[in-house]
Amino acid sequence: MSKTDGYRIYAIGDIHGCLVELEEMQARIKMDLAARPHDKPLVIYLGDYMDRGPQNRGVLENLMQANRPELPARFLNGNHDRFVTLFLQDPPSLHGRRFHWLNPVTGGQQTLASYGVPDAEEENAVAMRDAFAKALPQAHYDWLQACESHIHIGGYFFAHAGVDPARSLSEQTEYDLMWIRQPFLDSDIDFGAVVVHGHSPVQEVENHGNRIAVDTGAVFGRKLSCLVLEDDLQEILEPTGRLPCPVGYGVEGRK
Numbered sequence: 724m725s726k727t728d729g730y731r732i733y734a735i736g737d738i739h740g741c742l743v744e745l746e747e748m749q750a751r752i753k754m755d756l757a758a759r760p761h762d763k764p765l766v767i768y769l770g771d772y773m774d775r776g777p778q779n780r781g782v783l784e785n786l787m788q789a790n791r792p793e794l795p796a797r798f799l800n801g802n803h804d805r806f807v808t809l810f811l812q813d814p815p816s817l818h819g820r821r822f823h824w825l826n827p828v829t830g831g832q833q834t835l836a837s838y839g840v841p842d843a844e845e846e847n848a849v850a851m852r853d854a855f856a857k858a859l860p861q862a863h864y865d866w867l868q869a870c871e872s873h874i875h876i877g878g879y880f881f882a883h884a885g886v887d888p889a890r891s892l893s894e895q896t897e898y899d900l901m902w903i904r905q906p907f908l909d910s911d912i913d914f915g916a917v918v919v920h921g922h923s924p925v926q927e928v929e930n931h932g933n934r935i936a937v938d939t940g941a942v943f944g945r946k947l948s949c950l951v952l953e954d955d956l957q958e959i960l961e962p963t964g965r966l967p968c969p970v971g972y973g974v975e976g977r978k
Contacts, residue, residue, distance in 0.1 A: 726878040731761040731953040733960065734881065735768050736928075737801065737921040739942035740776020740833060745785060748947050751960055756794070761953070764794055767874060769921040770801025770883035770901070775830030775942045780837040780863075787866050800870035801883040802901040802922065806831060807859075807867055814852035825851065830942075872900045875916065879952060884922035885934065888912055907934075919950060928959050929973035936973075 733752050738745050756764055772786060773779045790796040809818045810831065817823050824831035825845040835843040835851060838858040843851045873895065874881040880892055882900040885907035890896075892915050899907075904923055914933055921938035928948050929936040935957070941947040949960040950968065958965040959972075 725954050727952050727954055728877040730763045730765045730876060731951065732876065732879070733764070733766045734919050734937055734950040734952065735766065736937035736939055736948045737769065737771035737924070737941065738776070738782055738947065739771055739774055739803070739830070740779040740782055740837065741941045741947060742776075742778035742781040742785065744941050744947040745782055747962075748949055748960075749785075749789070751962065752949065753794070755951075755960060755965070765876075766794060766796040767881050767919075768796065768798045769881065769919070769937060770799040770870070771803045771921060771938070772798075772801065773807060773830075773834045774803040774824075775833055777833065778837060779834040783863055783866070787862070797874055798870045799874065799881060799883045800867070800872055800901060803830070804867050804870060805901055807834070807864070810848075810852060811856055811859075811864075814848035823848070872897050878916050879919055880914065880916040881919045883920060885920045886914055886918055888914065892916060919952075925973065927973035928968060930957065930968050930970050931974055932970040935968070 735748060752766065768786065772782050786798060806824045810824050822828045823845040825843050825848060832843045835855050838855060840851060840854045840858055884901050884903045886892065886895050887899045887903060888906055888910040908923060911933065918934040920934060920936060923936060924938050924940040925936045927939060928950060935950060937948050937950050939945050939948040951958040951960050951965060957968045959968045
C-alpha cells in the first residue's frame, strides 16, 4: 500500500498574505510536474492564508482559483483564517487568545487593509467589524468556511497546527487541529500517521519522524516551503530543484 495512496502531494506552509512567494511556489510546482509527470498530483495548503502579510486579499483570490482538474488542491483552515469568522461574530473578544485580532502582533490589521479598511484598531473593533463585513465578499467568506480541519491520506495526517497526543486521530478537536503547540511539539510518540503541519515557525523544514513542520516563516522575511510526498519519498521543493528531507532534517541543533 502506498504511503500516499498513489498521490504525489505538495504540502505548502503558512502563506500569511505573501502573494509573490505563493505565485513563485505554484510556478515551481508546475515546473516540477512538467519535468516529472504524475497521474495523481495534489496540492495541500496547510492554512494561515491571512494576516501579517501585505496581500491577504490577493492570496485568497489566488487560492479560490487554485483547485483545477489538472492540479487539484485542498485547503486546511488555519487559526488566522478562523479569526475572520470569530471577529465578524464577536469583534471585541480576544477569543481565548492573549492578543486581539487587530493587535499588531496578530496581524488582522493587514487583512482589513487589504480589503480597503485601513488603520484598524482594536479599541474601535465594532466599527471596524461593520466596515470589514461590508468590504468582504460573500464568496470569500464562504470559501474560508469551506476549508477543512484536517486531511488524512495514507500514512500522513495534515493539520494546520498539529494534534493532541492524548487523543487518537479520529478524536481530535477542531481547536487543537488549528491552535495546538505543546504538548504536540515535544511529543515523540507515534501519532498513527506522520503529522504534516504549519503554525509553529521554524528556520527550515523539520522532519521529526512522527511529524514534519513546514511553516518556515515567509511573512517574517524567510521563505515559503513546500514538502513533496510520494510513496516513501520525502523531499523539499527548492528553487534549484528537490532536496531530500530524511528523518532528522532540520532538527539537529534545534533547541
